Amino acid sequence: MSHTRPAAVVVLAAGEGTRMKSSVPKVLHRIGGRSLLQHALSAARGLDPERLVVVVRHERDAVAAHARAIDPDVTIADQDEIPGTGRAVQCALGALDGAAQAAAAVEGSAAGAGGVSGAVVVMAADTPLLDTATLGELLAAHQDDGNAVTVLSATVPDPYGYGRILREDGAVVGVVEERDATEEQREIREINTSTYAFDAEMLRDALGSVGQDNAQDEVYLTDVVALAARSGQGVRAISVEDPWLVEGVNDRVQLAALGAELNRRILEGWMRAGVTVVDPATTWIDLDVELGRDVTVLPGTQLYGATSVGDGSAIGPDTTLTDVRVGAGVTVSRTHGSESVLDDGATVGPFAYLRPGTRLGSDGKIGTFVETKKADIGPGAKVPHLTYVGDAEIGEGSNIGASSVFVNYDGVRKHRTTIGRHARTGSDNMFVAPVTVGDGAYTGAGTTVREDVPPGALAVSGAGQRTIRDWVLRRRPGTASAEAAEAALAQGEMSLSDQARAERAAQSRAGGGAGGPGPEHQRDERTGTTDEGDTDR
């Protein structure tokens, strides 16, 4: 079965979605990384309609802007104050007729002068698993039979809340809403999915005579089915086997259930394509994610947005990546990352935070408790431990010592740090940007790099270390520290050379060594320490 191009697909998105209890319009809520409206528009666009119409009213501007952002070629039709799915379609037809007549006038042709004609597919914006294939089958059946209306139905265990398909001797004669149905009609388990193919002319005529005489005082689109049947035009319902495809979202419980089912299907697809998903129950992968062969996704991992992962990479456990491009043979463990690029063979984590603009070259490493932002880290370069790299470039093969900070913020503006190729920076360095460390340069541990370091130089900073002998013995007598020190010193005496012993004695007499601070120069009366041998033991 095949179908021709439909004249239009109409996506209904004007309803309030009150049961969501949300300030965000229902159709903008997301599952699988796409809004409900985006799922609907992408299924609809797959039919290649001449026009794709979205009917809006509630939160009109937000929904219209979102629709245009997804698909710039959509036609927005505004529903007026008259409520109901039938009125929504009437408003869509108004927009379609206007467009068809304008086109006919430009071309000077008769076709279109009477408004849109041919097949019009109508669907709700809140049925996210409905796919192009199912819409295509509906349209093909409609065109093959030459029907006036073809309804997509489903037989479900619990039909509560749906419109029921009414049949007489097997033929469809109407649809009745839950609230308007008799006890007997409520027993019917064949439901209306709110997805239809209509003949445009019949639809226009029928909607003209649909009233609002029902429990909700609305213009029901479903009434068109009975009108067409009564006038003897072809009406048929075709049933979809898989009820998930036509399940609607009315509240957040259904949103979660459909989100979980979509995820289950996405994971199954990837597993069949050669991806190992160790624990599907704790793995979430958005629809637009791309995975290579032999990728392993470990438990507790979420891959969101436009994330892609190359062949043989292992992601997780407990990792969330949003819009991250991961190459082949990459390992990313216990990491939170977004808008970043990790080239082939790179390793990240455990416990890394990749903020937007991070790029890690091939075979590079971002290690444990490392945060990066707008950081271009070259091939084979390593930032292994406890470090913040922001607004920086690190050249190929360089190594950043543990516990370093790229000090990028002066309180008002951000500045860049550049580290050259094959540099070795010591642990606990502060790179006070803007600053450059040249190719092949070294820095000592604890260096605060405020001035550029030329290629091949060693930079060290900070005052020399000052050691005040026996400070603890004098100032913290009787503490565990003092006792431990005393014991160590008593043992150490035996291994000290005569010269060292003489130096220590001289230093102690001077009251704590050259440059010692004031108070420590004073003799400590309690321990009476003036010489290493003179303790109160």
Ligand code: UD1
């Ligand atoms: C509708 C159908 C019901 C079907 C069910 C399937 C009618 C009268 N009933 O009921 O037979 O079983 O869908 O899910 O059609 N909308 C508008 N304008 C409006 C009202 C609704 O654009 O004035 C849109 C909504 O945004 C939504 C869709 O139409 O996308 C369906 O509306 P909703 O209120 O959810 O209809 P149901 O009561 O579920």
Ligand code: CA
């Ligand atoms: Ca609904």
